[in-house]
Amino acid sequence: MPCYRITIEYDGRELVGWQRQKNGPSVQQHIEEAIFEFCGEEIRIQGAGRTDAGVHAFGQVASFELASNRKPQVVMNALNQHLKPAPIAILACEEVDADFSARFSATKRHYLYRIINRRAPLTVDAGLAWIVKRELDADAMNEAARILIGRHDFTSFRAAACQANSPVRTLEKLMVSRDGEEIQVRASAISFLHNQVRSMVGSLALVGTGQWTKGDLKAALDAKDRQRAGPNAPPYGLYLTQVDYD
Amino acid sequence: MPCYRITIEYDGRELVGWQRQKNGPSVQQHIEEAIFEFCGEEIRIQGAGRTDAGVHAFGQVASFELASNRKPQVVMNALNQHLKPAPIAILACEEVDADFSARFSATKRHYLYRIINRRAPLTVDAGLAWIVKRELDADAMNEAARILIGRHDFTSFRAAACQANSPVRTLEKLMVSRDGEEIQVRASAISFLHNQVRSMVGSLALVGTGQWTKGDLKAALDAKDRQRAGPNAPPYGLYLTQVDYD
Numbered sequence: 040m041p042c043y044r045i046t047i048e049y050d051g052r053e054l055v056g057w058q059r060q061k062n063g064p065s066v067q068q069h070i071e072e073a074i075f076e077f078c079g080e081e082i083r084i085q086g087a088g089r090t091d092a093g094v095h096a097f098g099q100v101a102s103f104e105l106a107s108n109r110k111p112q113v114v115m116n117a118l119n120q121h122l123k124p125a126p127i128a129i130l131a132c133e134e135v136d137a138d139f140s141a142r143f144s145a146t147k148r149h150y151l152y153r154i155i156n157r158r159a160p161l162t163v164d165a166g167l168a169w170i171v172k173r174e175l176d177a178d179a180m181n182e183a184a185r186i187l188i189g190r191h192d193f194t195s196f197r198a199a200a201c202q203a204n205s206p207v208r209t210l211e212k213l214m215v216s217r218d219g220e221e222i223q224v225r226a227s228a229i230s231f232l233h234n235q236v237r238s239m240v241g242s243l244a245l246v247g248t249g250q251w252t253k254g255d256l257k258a259a260l261d262a263k264d265r266q267r268a269g270p271n272a273p274p275y276g277l278y279l280t281q282v283d284y285d
Numbered sequence: 286m287p288c289y290r291i292t293i294e295y296d297g298r299e300l301v302g303w304q305r306q307k308n309g310p311s312v313q314q315h316i317e318e319a320i321f322e323f324c325g326e327e328i329r330i331q332g333a334g335r336t337d338a339g340v341h342a343f344g345q346v347a348s349f350e351l352a353s354n355r356k357p358q359v360v361m362n363a364l365n366q367h368l369k370p371a372p373i374a375i376l377a378c379e380e381v382d383a384d385f386s387a388r389f390s391a392t393k394r395h396y397l398y399r400i401i402n403r404r405a406p407l408t409v410d411a412g413l414a415w416i417v418k419r420e421l422d423a424d425a426m427n428e429a430a431r432i433l434i435g436r437h438d439f440t441s442f443r444a445a446a447c448q449a450n451s452p453v454r455t456l457e458k459l460m461v462s463r464d465g466e467e468i469q470v471r472a473s474a475i476s477f478l479h480n481q482v483r484s485m486v487g488s489l490a491l492v493g494t495g496q497w498t499k500g501d502l503k504a505a506l507d508a509k510d511r512q513r514a515g516p517n518a519p520p521y522g523l524y525l526t527q528v529d530y531d
Contacts, residue, residue, distance in 0.1 A: 050408040095409060119405055128405040159365055159374040162296040163341060163413060 040104045043114055044135045045070075047099040050126035052166040052275065056092040057099070066090075066127055070101065073121035077114070080106055087141045087282040088148055091234070093274030095167070098130075098149075098281040102141035139284075147211070147283040148231060152224040152240045153276045156217075168221070169240075169276035175247030177217035183246040183253045184213040184224075187239055187260060193232055194263040196242070201233035206263070208232060215243060222247075234271055242269035286350045289360055290381045291316075293345040296372035298412040298521065302338040303345070312336075312373055316347065319367035323360070326352055333387045333528040334394055337480070339520030341413070344376075344395075344527040348387035385530075393457070393529040394477060398470040398486045399522045402463075414467070415486075415522035421493030423463035429492040429499045430459040430470075433485055433506060439478050440509040442488070447479035452509070454478060461489065468493075480517055488515035 047066065055063040059071075067084060075081055084103040090096060105114075115132035122128070138144075153168035155161060156175045161168065187196075187210055194206040212227035224243065226236050242259060245251035251269070259267040293312065301309040305317075313330060321327055330349040336342060351360075361378035368374070384390075399414035401407060402421045407414065433442075433456055440452040458473035470489065472482050488505060491497035497515070505513040 048405070048408050050411070097409075115405075123406065126408040126411065128408050130403070130405045157376070158362075159294070159376045160369065162294050162372040162374050163343075165296070165372065167409060 040106055040137070041108050042102060042104045042135050042137050042139055043111060044100060044102045044133055044139060044141060045115070045118070045129050046131040047096060047101060048128045048130050049096050049099065050167075051090065051093045051095040053126060054092065056094065057086050057088065057090045064125070066096075066099070067101075069122060069125045069127050070118065073118045074103070074105075076121040077117040078105060078107060078109065085141050087145045088231075088279045090277075090279055091274050093166075094277045094279065095275070096279040097151075099279050100141045100145070100282040100284075102135065102139055104137070141282070144284050145230070145282050146285055147227055147229055148279070149281040149283075150226045150231070150236045151278040151280045152226070152236060152272060153278070154222040154224070154240075154244070154272075155220055156222055157220045166275045169273050171244060171247075173248045175222055175244065176249070177215050177222050177247065179249075179253075180222070180224075180243045180247045181215035183251075183256045184215050184239075184243060186253060186257050187213050191260060192263050193235055193260075195259050195265055195268045196235050196238040197232040197265060198234035198238075199265065203232055206232060208235070213239065237271040237274065237277060238268050240272035240276070244272065245269045286352055286383070287354050288348060288350045288381050288383050288385055289357060290346060290348045290379055290385060290387060291361070291364070291375050292377040293342060293347060294374045294376050295342050295345065296413075297336065297339045297341040299372060300338065302340065303332050303334065303336045310371070312342075312345070313347075315368060315371045315373050316364065319364045320349070320351075322367040323363040324351060324353060324355065331387050333391050334477075334525045336523070336525055337520050339412075340523045340525065341521070342525040343397075345525050346387045346391070346528040346530075348381065348385055350383070387528070390530050391476070391528050392531055393473055393475055394525070395527040395529075396472045396477070396482045397524040397526045398472070398482060398518060399524070400468040400470070400486075400490070400518075401466055402468055403466045412521045415519050417490060417493075419494045421468055421490065422495070423461050423468050423493065425495075425499075426468070426470075426489045426493040427461035429497075429502045430461055430485075430489060432499060432503050433459050437506060438509050439481055439506075441505050441511055441514045442481050442484040443478040443511060444480035444484075445511065449478055452478060454481070459485065483517040483520065483523060484514050486518035486522070490518065491515040
């Protein structure tokens with residue numbers, strides 16, 4: 040049976056997240072239905088990252104097997120046709136080895152978090168970035184971010200609902216930069232805990248406004264207590280930008 | 286009477302354009318109603334650029350007089366409050382001399398046109414960029430763009446409805462660049478004819494796909510005949526990014 044890997048872009052504003060849910064349309068459900076409409080096969084696809092409701096993606100990856108052989112280009116075009124008008128697009132499709140798993144073969148996941156730092160409300164970017172009206176010091180945020188880089192117990196930055204066995208993760212990159220009124224936080228790791236990026240961004244924002252020092256962030260990490268982190272940044276500023284494979 | 290200048294951002298997707306229309310809400314109407322709700326004054330504001338339905342702005346400018354004296358910061362915050370939930374935001378407000386006119390004092394207008402060049406449909410950028418599925422050669426487009434720079438009779442690139450007295454304009458900048466799948470066209474001039482940017486972008490796209498040579502673009506300009514230009518690029522890729530004043 041041929042195995043396919045697809046790269047997916049979506050606008051999370053109207054979606055309940057990656058995973059199938061009872062309360063509304065998920066990315067997974069839309070794509071599985073498009074596959075069924077295309078070739079009549081009722082299958083389950085596997086995603087690299089289970090993004091929450093409201094979270095966007097420029098480079099989510101999923102894998103699945105089909106019973107019948109189809110050219111990757113045909114699969115991609117057919118899925119895009121059947122996905123309309125859902126805000127989901129298949130950017131690429133290729134055939135992969137049968138042992139490939141979008142989730143377990145991933146060697147790195149990359150996220151972007153967009154903050155617009157200004158007093159005026161958002162228009163074009165409404166639902167596509169977090170607006171923070173208090174002035175943020177991006178340099179201070181970037182300096183504090185270094186505390187979180189490396190191998191740590193991230194219990195403080197983990198959702199209560201997180202299902203991972205271990206709270207230990209190795210954060211390879213956490214970088215904060217400003218371009219005009221936009222502040223971007225870029226995070227990379229082999230894998231993340233549930234809500235980890237949003238939780239880290241929420242705490243970094245406290246450093247940015249001056250409510251927290253670098254020391255407060257360090258203390259929150261060391262406490263291994265999810266009550267000690269700042270409030271989660273909202274989902275709609277978050278983008279799964281890329282997933283790497285060997 | 287104090288005179289104010291405001292800088293405006295808007296998402297043109299749900300708007301009928303800058304000017305008041307009978308067929309739906311315009312940017313001008315929304316702002317004039319917000320001013321009325323704020324201070325009870327029924328006034329007309331003047332905009333720097335009369336953008337069409339669907340066109341966006343990051344830096345539209347308008348000017349108006351009020352009978353009563355208000356602090357610029359108060360005007361800005363009040364208008365943003367009353368503009369909700371329209372996708373229009375006042376980014377800045379300052380008091381200016383009584384002879385200031387957003388339209389006639391402008392020394393340069395800057396537009397950006399966004400093209401996404403890929404086969405997959407748009408998600409996050411739906412309505413915020415023009416999707417072109419055929420491969421575009423951005424370098425060829427940029428080279429051809431040089432033909433249009435300078436002082437010319439732009440009759441070929443002007444809407445039938447254009448109300449300007451003269452079709453002669455001096456195009457100061459027309460630059461095409463590619464970053465991944467996004468192609469950006471940047472245009473600057475003291476003023477533009479109606480639909481001029483969209484018409485120029487539509488013709489440059491013909492060069493980008495190879496349907497037109499540079500010579501065809503030159504011939505279209507020289508013909509001074511609006512039947513000779515390519516089809517207008519759609520409005521939703523266009524952004525009024527900035528207006529300069531002395």
